[in-house]
Amino acid sequence: MNANPAYSSYDAERVWRDFPILSRQVNGKPLVFLDSAASSQRPASVIAAVDEYEKKHHANVHRGVHQLSQEATNMFEHARERVREFVNAASTREVIFTRGTTESINLVAQSYARPRLQRGDEILLTGLEHHANIVPWQLVAEQTGAVVKVVPINHRGEVDVADFSRLINERTRIVAFAHVSNALGTVLPVREITQLAHARGAVVLVDGAQAVPHQRVDLQALGCDFYAFSAHKMYGPTGIGALIGRESLLGSMPPWQGGGDMILTVSFEKTTFNVLPFKFEAGTPNISGAVGMAAAIDYIDSLGMHAIHEHEQRLLKIATRKLEAVPGLTIIGTAPDKAAVISFTLDGIHPHDLGTILDTEGVAVRTGHHCAMPVMDFFGVPATARASFACYSRESDIDALVAALGKAREVFS
Ligand SMILES: Cc1ncc(COP(=O)(O)O)c(C=O)c1O
Numbered sequence: 001m002n003a004n005p006a007y008s009s010y011d012a013e014r015v016w017r018d019f020p021i022l023s024r025q026v027n028g029k030p031l032v033f034l035d036s037a038a039s040s041q042r043p044a045s046v047i048a049a050v051d052e053y054e055k056k057h058h059a060n061v062h063r064g065v066h067q068l069s070q071e072a073t074n075m076f077e078h079a080r081e082r083v084r085e086f087v088n089a090a091s092t093r094e095v096i097f098t099r100g101t102t103e104s105i106n107l108v109a110q111s112y113a114r115p116r117l118q119r120g121d122e123i124l125l126t127g128l129e130h131h132a133n134i135v136p137w138q139l140v141a142e143q144t145g146a147v148v149k150v151v152p153i154n155h156r157g158e159v160d161v162a163d164f165s166r167l168i169n170e171r172t173r174i175v176a177f178a179h180v181s182n183a184l185g186t187v188l189p190v191r192e193i194t195q196l197a198h199a200r201g202a203v204v205l206v207d208g209a210q211a212v213p214h215q216r217v218d219l220q221a222l223g224c225d226f227y228a229f230s231a232h233k234m235y236g237p238t239g240i241g242a243l244i245g246r247e248s249l250l251g252s253m254p255p256w257q258g259g260g261d262m263i264l265t266v267s268f269e270k271t272t273f274n275v276l277p278f279k280f281e282a283g284t285p286n287i288s289g290a291v292g293m294a295a296a297i298d299y300i301d302s303l304g305m306h307a308i309h310e311h312e313q314r315l316l317k318i319a320t321r322k323l324e325a326v327p328g329l330t331i332i333g334t335a336p337d338k339a340a341v342i343s344f345t346l347d348g349i350h351p352h353d354l355g356t357i358l359d360t361e362g363v364a365v366r367t368g369h370h371c372a373m374p375v376m377d378f379f380g381v382p383a384t385a386r387a388s389f390a391c392y393s394r395e396s397d398i399d400a401l402v403a404a405l406g407k408a409r410e411v412f413s
Contacts, residue, residue: 010307016392018043018299029362032400037182037210037341037388038366039232042296046235049295050288060284062261076287079294080277086297087208087227088218089244093276096250097285100241101209102132104228105176107243107280108205109136111256112226113174119145122171124164124202126188127153127378128181131371133207137176146173153378157184157333164193172202179211179227183372183386184333185316185341187211190222198223203249209233213390214312214339216305225249231289235391236296240289243280250276257282300391308391312340315389319398323387326405332379340389343370346405349412351383357411358385361404 016022019041024031033041053075059068061076080092089095098104113123123137127150134148141148149172151163159177168175175197180187194204205226211217213234219227226249230241245253255262255273259282264272273279300308319342323329328347346354355367366386369376376382387401 010303010311012311012392012394015303016394018045019392020044020047022392026362026364027360029360030400032361032363032397032404034387034389034393034397034401035364035366036213036390036393037233037386039238040213040235040390041392042235042237042292043299045299046237046292046295050237050292053288053291058287061287062278072287075294076285076290079290082294082297083242083244086217086300087212087229087244088220090220091247094244094247094250096243096245096277096280097290098228098241098243099239099286100230100232101207101228102136102230104226104241104243105132105205105207106136107256108226108228108245109140111253111280112203112249113137113140113146114143115254117141117144117146117173120171121146121173122149122169123147124149124151124167124172124175124197126151126159126177127374128157128159128178128184128186128188129176129372129374130178130182130207130209131373132209133176133178133205134374137174150374151177153186153375156335157181157186157375157379158335159186159188161189161192161196164196168197168200168202170200172197172200174205175202176205176207178207178209179217180208180214180339180341181333181372181375182210182341183370183375183384184335184343185210185338185388186333186335187215187337187339190224194222194224210339210341213300213308215309219244231293231296234296235299237286237289237292240286240293242293247276250280253280255279255282259283261285303391311391312389312393315393315395315398316340316342318395319387319389319401322398322402323405326402326409328409329405332381332384340393341386342388343384343386345381345384346408349408351385353412354385354405354408357408358401358404361400361407363401363404365401
């Protein structure tokens with residue numbers, strides 16, 4: 001029995017049943033979905049909310065006086081308020097809807113960094129980053145003459161705050177890092193790093209793609225300047241996410257795309273721009289996506305983020321113990337503070353072959369470099385297999401994974 005009250009009320013089987021796709025079969029076997037870090041599945045309530053919007057309320061937003069347009073606008077702006085509450089942003093003016101984490105980071109690189117950076121200025125990243133938090137900075141460095149610097153990782157897959165302290169200097173303009181590593185699961189101390197960066201006058205962007213599904217994020221407590229995340233990793237639809245930005249910074253940034261909705265007036269001589277957050281939302285937005293994102297937040301709230309976190313941490317402990325007992329298996333990324341993500345290799349079997357054999361057993365894991373090639377380089381592996389857990393994961397999924405790994409070892413023995 002688990003004594004923790006939050007956990008003891010958590011019924012993983014019931015949660016699992018909320019996700020229609022999870023009861024399908026794959027290759028004649030029950031699906032065991034352990035690839036939620038790439039994209040999580042959607043509960044029936046999210047699917048129904050999007051369906052209801054499409055069937056009953058769809059029209060373009062912000063522009064119409066007719067009933068449907070007002071309903072769609074209300075639902076879209078309600079979604080913005082739900083996103084604000086979800087991460088405790090100071091105001092809905094700070095909540096910009098984007099296509100997701102990647103677009104949010106590119107927005108900051110092009111609209112905040114590009115006009116400000118000068119030759120020799122430094123952008124500080126970490127060795128843990130997803131390509132989405134590397135390439136936009138390389139592009140802007142090329143455009144401005146700025147330099148990308150990297151805080152190294154250690155053999156457990158952690159970054160040392162002392163290294164941040166050493167590498168942040170008076171030339172550092174931007175410090176950008178993941179809240180949680182997608183490849184290894186490592187959780188970074190956002191508040192501490194932000195304080196160090198702010199003390200030297202740098203602006204902080206946090207890639208929250210892998211944090212928001214697993215733990216409560218309070219942006220006013222964390223204090224970072226920009227925070228990016230995607231709905232599809234937190235039980236919502238694809239093609240929608242958010243950039244949360246400090247209002248004073250967003251207000252001073254030029255628009256990043258031009259078009260409808262982001263303007264107040266347009267003439268061929270001069271265009272004036274809309275207020276925040278609309279200044280950064282050119283064109284017709286992903287309205288049904290926003291509705292789905294709000295429904296995903298409602299769903300998370302219905303389970304309780306704390307209960308989800310406890311459940312996943314328990315699974316992480318069990319999975320780590322059971323996987324460590326598999327002969328020839330090495331876990332890559334052993335930081336004490338991890339989200340429920342386990343990267344591993346199995347002696348004598350390439351991760352891609354492993355992924356294929358596991359799939360024949362109905363077990364879906366991700367194999368490859370996880371869009372984090374520098375992490376693979378650091379550990380000297382071309383790829384890993386990665387099992388990632390979500391609110392709907394069950395202990396039996398871990399047993400199915402371990403059994404399928406046994407089959408893979410037999411095939412290759
Ligand atoms: C840590 C991290 N950052 C950024 C991204 C990119 O997210 P998206 O493809 O939704 O823009 C991902 C997706 O895997 C991720 O895990």
